Amino acid sequence: MKKKWIGIFTLLCMLLSFVPAFAEEGRVFDNADLLTAEEEAELQVLSEEIQQEWDMDLAYLTTNDTEGLSVREYGAQFYMEKNLGIGEDYSGLIFVVDMGSREAQIVTSGTAIDIFTDYYIEVIWDEVMGYLSDGDFYGGMVDLADNVSYYCGEYQKYLEDPDYISAYEQDQDVNVLPVFMGIAVLISLAIAGIGVTIMRRSCDTIRPFTDGRAYLKGNGYHLRVNQDIFANTHTTMMPIPKNDDTNHHSGGSWGGPSSTFSSGGRSFGGGGGKF
Amino acid sequence: MENTALTYLCPNCMAYLRFDGKEGNWVCDYCDGKFTMEELEQRGAKIKEDDYQILPRDQAEEDTTDVSYHYEENIPQGEEDMSHIRAYTCPSCGGEILTDDVTSATFCVFCGNPTVLPTQFAGKYRPTAILPFETDKKDAQKAFLNLCRGKKLLPKGYTSEQRLEKITGVYVPFWVFDCKADFDYHATGENVTTWSDARYIYTKTDLYHIHRAGDLEFENIPLDASEKMRDDLMDALEPFRLDQAKPFDMSYLSGFLAEKYTYEPKDLYDRMTKRITPGVENKVAEGGRAYQRVYGVKCHTDFSSDRQVYMLLPVWMLISKYEGKDYLFAMNGQTGKIVGELPVSGSQTAKWFFIIFLIAFLITGIIAFALGI
Numbered sequence A: 001m002k003k004k005w006i007g008i009f010t011l012l013c014m015l016l017s018f019v020p021a022f023a024e025e026g027r028v029f030d031n032a033d034l035l036t037a038e039e040e041a042e043l044q045v046l047s048e049e050i051q052q053e054w055d056m057d058l059a060y061l062t063t064n065d066t067e068g069l070s071v072r073e074y075g076a077q078f079y080m081e082k083n084l085g086i087g088e089d090y091s092g093l094i095f096v097v098d099m100g101s102r103e104a105q106i107v108t109s110g111t112a113i114d115i116f117t118d119y120y121i122e123v124i125w126d127e128v129m130g131y132l133s134d135g136d137f138y139g140g141m142v143d144l145a146d147n148v149s150y151y152c153g154e155y156q157k158y159l160e161d162p163d164y165i166s167a168y169e170q171d172q173d174v175n176v177l178p179v180f181m182g183i184a185v186l187i188s189l190a191i192a193g194i195g196v197t198i199m200r201r202s203c204d205t206i207r208p209f210t211d212g213r214a215y216l217k218g219n220g221y222h223l224r225v226n227q228d229i230f231a232n233t234h235t236t237m238m239p240i241p242k243n244d245d246t247n248h249h250s251g252g253s254w255g256g257p258s259s260t261f262s263s264g265g266r267s268f269g270g271g272g273g274k275f
Numbered sequence B: 001m002e003n004t005a006l007t008y009l010c011p012n013c014m015a016y017l018r019f020d021g022k023e024g025n026w027v028c029d030y031c032d033g034k035f036t037m038e039e040l041e042q043r044g045a046k047i048k049e050d051d052y053q054i055l056p057r058d059q060a061e062e063d064t065t066d067v068s069y070h071y072e073e074n075i076p077q078g079e080e081d082m083s084h085i086r087a088y089t090c091p092s093c094g095g096e097i098l099t100d101d102v103t104s105a106t107f108c109v110f111c112g113n114p115t116v117l118p119t120q121f122a123g124k125y126r127p128t129a130i131l132p133f134e135t136d137k138k139d140a141q142k143a144f145l146n147l148c149r150g151k152k153l154l155p156k157g158y159t160s161e162q163r164l165e166k167i168t169g170v171y172v173p174f175w176v177f178d179c180k181a182d183f184d185y186h187a188t189g190e191n192v193t194t195w196s197d198a199r200y201i202y203t204k205t206d207l208y209h210i211h212r213a214g215d216l217e218f219e220n221i222p223l224d225a226s227e228k229m230r231d232d233l234m235d236a237l238e239p240f241r242l243d244q245a246k247p248f249d250m251s252y253l254s255g256f257l258a259e260k261y262t263y264e265p266k267d268l269y270d271r272m273t274k275r276i277t278p279g280v281e282n283k284v285a286e287g288g289r290a291y292q293r294v295y296g297v298k299c300h301t302d303f304s305s306d307r308q309v310y311m312l313l314p315v316w317m318l319i320s321k322y323e324g325k326d327y328l329f330a331m332n333g334q335t336g337k338i339v340g341e342l343p344v345s346g347s348q349t350a351k352w353f354f355i356i357f358l359i360a361f362l363i364t365g366i367i368a369f370a371l372g373i
Helices: A002-016 A037-054 A071-081 A111-115 A118-133 A137-160 A167-202 B037-042 B137-148 B161-165 B231-237 B265-286 B346-371
Strands: A028-030 A057-063 A092-098 A103-109 A216-239 A261-263 A266-274 B017-020 B025-028 B064-071 B085-089 B096-100 B117-119 B168-196 B200-224 B257-259 B293-322 B325-332 B338-340
Touching: A028 A037, A037 A057, A037 A137, A057 A071, A057 A137, A071 A092, A071 A103, A071 A261, A071 A266, A092 A137, A103 A111, A103 A118, A111 A137, A111 A266, A118 A137, A118 A167, A118 A266, A167 B346, A216 B168, A216 B265, B064 B265, B137 B161, B137 B293, B137 B325, B137 B338, B168 B265, B200 B231, B200 B265, B200 B293, B231 B325, B231 B338, B265 B293
Parallel strands: A028 A057, A057 A092, B064 B293, B168 B257
Antiparallel strands: A092 A103, A103 A266, A216 B200, A261 A266, B017 B025, B085 B096, B085 B117, B096 B257, B168 B200, B168 B293, B293 B325, B325 B338
């Protein structure tokens, strides 16, 4: 209980900008009091592990009110005000749970935007949402931490191994099947259509014999004027498009695009939804 | 480039000259010649006479073909006595059938109606020539069966004995025209060359004014004079070797039917003009310099015809009704060339569509599997 009051006090102070981020070491901001002290401690440990292993910040924020901001906006503001993130690009994630609107958002920053593309955010969110819907906030957060750790590891493998096939690519491959089926059906329909049309056409052999030239007399073509006069010329120049291939990774793509939004002059990614 | 400023032709190379307003000279883009007004006049440079405009492809005007014609009716008359001719009309379709007094018509070859009524023969023109049949009914029946062979979409039982019996030899009336076409043809010819260096792709477009004028003489253009016969079908039956035509004689009609003309030459001038106009343009475009593209064709042709011959040409024909529509099979009675339209069964079409679809789907599946998709 004591922790809760400290949490609320912290948030209040932060929002009013009286005291700039004094809990710098803590990464669990349970302002809506959804976690027990033990759970908070566990999450703090997980966050520190990820920090050490992957140079990736991971913070948790729960709240009952987002002060009129959208949940992700609120998370981004909090992230900046707490000066979260590692390195020059403030790499890290903050997981915001707003009990007021029953919405949660994973907000990413820096390298995390590259790693947690829309595709992976969706995969993770699908898992985490299950926990949140059941009221198991701690479970959801631990799951998120596991996923963050896992994908940071996978991303590292992707960078090191040019032949690495990401989960995203595998998924794309699986998706090829229905697309292929669709194309095959279309091709087959077209072939059948053309085939039947040819068969129908073969039933109609009425084609004109000549455009008239067949009845031209042997020496019946006389030219009075036969000129090909050069009229004009012009030359156009078109620049050859430069082929700047910035994709240094030959093996394939990591995970598709990441959609971003900006807040306070910085760029954030991520995603989430209602639970 | 302002095309309307191109008024003179280069005295060196005959290309169009462009007026360079800065220098006050006439410039040839082709041979790099430069001329003042005085020089041009001294050298007797030709002035562009026609109003044809050379324009780039996207600004070019649509192709236009305009045609005029004048005909002089000159129909050699046959001298055959027509008293031995027997005429019938069909009460159903109004078709007029002729034959000699030993042959009798028992059904209408044009619509299949089983009764035809004898009438009095009347007509302004007598046929001058006839092209006798060189094939017999057996050939025609065989040809019909050949045409039907392998046609999967044909309704079942279409090639019955009964139908084969109805194949009839008919002398179809034709007007055979001689004609002269006087043409004046303008077009723009375009040649494009493309090359590139490290930084740019260059596209050079040369435009030429193609001008051809002259005349074309056509002879023996057959046009069927029967309203009952489909024009496209009769056109498709060609060619007939008209040099083997004989002066008309009643005896050729024995065992065959003939149709009386419904069109006089004056009714067919327009159709003849339409038939050979594409030939005129294609013939003109054939020769001369080669271009990658020719567009902006403006062709005026003046047709004149001074001879039309009434001739009977041999055709084996069979009209079948299927689902309310007439289908015509015809064979050139001289050369054996077959044309025709066979009925198509809807259920057979659906069946074959499905079969081909399945096979194609299977094959695409196997290919995909082989490629490891």
